[in-house]
Amino acid sequence: MILHIDMDAFFASVEQSSNPDLKNRPIAVTGSEKRSVIITSSYEARHFGVKTGMVIPEAKKVCPHLIIVIANFEKYASTSKKIMEIFKKYGVTEVFSVDEAFIDIGNESPSYIATSIKSEIKRQFGITCSIGVGKNKTIAKLASGSNKPDGYFVADSFDKIRDMPIDEVCGIGKKSSAKLRLLSINTIADFVNKEEHVLKKVMGIHGIRLKLALLGQLPEPVNPKHPAPKSVSNSMTLPHDIWSWNDIQRAIFQLSEKVAFRLRCYNLWGKKVSLYVRYKDFEGFCIDKKYYQYTNNEQEIYQRSLDLLKNVRLTKPIRLLSVSVTELAPAKQLSIFGQKNTNRLEAIDSIRRKWGFNAVTWGILLNKYEHKPPISPAWRPERY
Ligand code: TTP
Numbered sequence: 052m053i054l055h056i057d058m059d060a061f062f063a064s065v066e067q068s069s070n071p072d073l074k075n076r077p078i079a080v081t082g083s084e085k086r087s088v089i090i091t092s093s094y095e096a097r098h099f100g101v102k103t104g105m106v107i108p109e110a111k112k113v114c115p116h117l118i119i120v121i122a123n124f125e126k127y128a129s130t131s132k133k134i135m136e137i138f139k140k141y142g143v144t145e146v147f148s149v150d151e152a153f154i155d156i157g158n159e160s161p162s163y164i165a166t167s168i169k170s171e172i173k174r175q176f177g178i179t180c181s182i183g184v185g186k187n188k189t190i191a192k193l194a195s196g197s198n199k200p201d202g203y204f205v206a207d208s209f210d211k212i213r214d215m216p217i218d219e220v221c222g223i224g225k226k227s228s229a230k231l232r233l234l235s236i237n238t239i240a241d242f243v244n245k246e247e248h249v250l251k252k253v254m255g256i257h258g259i260r261l262k263l264a265l266l267g268q269l270p271e272p273v274n275p276k277h278p279a280p281k282s283v284s285n286s287m288t289l290p291h292d293i294w295s296w297n298d299i300q301r302a303i304f305q306l307s308e309k310v311a312f313r314l315r316c317y318n319l320w321g322k323k324v325s326l327y328v329r330y331k332d333f334e335g336f337c338i339d340k341k342y343y344q345y346t347n348n349e350q351e352i353y354q355r356s357l358d359l360l361k362n363v364r365l366t367k368p369i370r371l372l373s374v375s376v377t378e379l380a381p382a383k384q385l386s387i388f389g390q391k392n393t394n395r396l397e398a399i400d401s402i403r404r405k406w407g408f409n410a411v412t413w414g415i416l417l418n419k420y421e422h423k424p425p426i427s428p429a430w431r432p433e434r435y
């Protein structure tokens with residue numbers, strides 16, 4: 052049997068447990084005081100309709116007594132690391148996100164282990180979690196989400212999951228679920244009863260795998276090794292909306308520097324560069340291009356991003372920018388492949404390994420935008 056554990060309102064719960072004034076109150080965690088959206092909220096706030104992604108005024112409208120707490124990402128990262136260490140005592144553990152993990156418990160009693168984990172986490176960190184049990188990871192994850200908060204759900208037969216909506220299934224995103232709904236596939240039972248050629252048409256081979264997984268016929272081994280990332284990206288909500296070309300270039304370089312450094316930490320490079328632009332009114336667009344050569348060099352990523360912008364007419368001041376590199380592969384030795392500034396990059400990296408990321412930077416970035424990068428759900432203890 053496999054357990055999936057997901058902390059309840061993770062960042063908000065960590066805040067509530069460390070500050071008695073916040074206990075049992077509607078609170079929302081945001082990246083910064085003014086220009087940021089809600090990252091998560093306590094269940095007390097969710098009862099009023101507060102949702103992740105809302106801007107603060109919108110959330111205050113539905114919940115006037117909402118308490119805003121500025122995120123303390125270091126605290127969540129260190130709590131996450133400690134929680135994952137607890138899980139590892141109970142079986143082979145796959146860390147799935149900042150607050151989620153799968154544990155293969157073999158033939159042990161799920162209810163005994165779930166009770167032990169819940170009480171240990173409650174005692175040490177004062178927070179609750181929801182636990183799902185299933186034959187494989189897909190089913191266990193569905194189960195943990197079905198009874199939040201402080202839930203425990205054993206999905207030991209198909210009947211336990213058959214009526215759940217398909218968009219609860221991990222791996223069915225918004226686009227696929229919209230397509231499936233058009234075909235009157237609303238529940239998991241609808242999905243597995245549909246002809247395979249239809250599932251394949253909508254979701255490719257992934258649709259067939261998902262059907263087998265939901266029927267409990269696909270083993271999904273818990274993998275304690277972390278898969279290499281498929282993309283490396285950084286985004287930044289600017290301290291104020293920007294409009295001048297100079298400011299835009301500087302922000303893009305700042306993001307490219309971070310993305311390139313993280314790629315080099317993973318010893319990866321990538322071919323495709325994407326740029327996401329969000330205007331001050333939250334309208335946005337994404338542009339990307341696949342290049343022939345791999346790169347993990349900030350100047351190259353920067354040039355490619357500017358290249359993408361060349362054919363775009365910006366129409367409004369910009370609130371947020373994001374740079375990402377995908378189509379990744381293990382990097383070959385830099386100097387052989389004629390990347391620019393190889394020695395300089397190697398020197399920068401060795402300084403940073405010793406003194407941290409901010410110890411050294413490029414002249415163009417002497418005046419950096421103030422930015423505390425958030426940790427996203429995809430954050431893992433050993434990720435850069
Ligand atoms: P989730 O597990 O998705 O959410 P949650 O733990 O807050 O609430 P739930 O009880 O429904 O599980 O994400 C874990 C943490 O990741 C969350 O506390 C905040 C952070 N997060 C983001 O930074 N951005 C996001 O878009 C989401 C969804 C979460």
Ligand code: MG
Nearest residue numbers: 057058059150
């Ligand atoms: Mg959670």
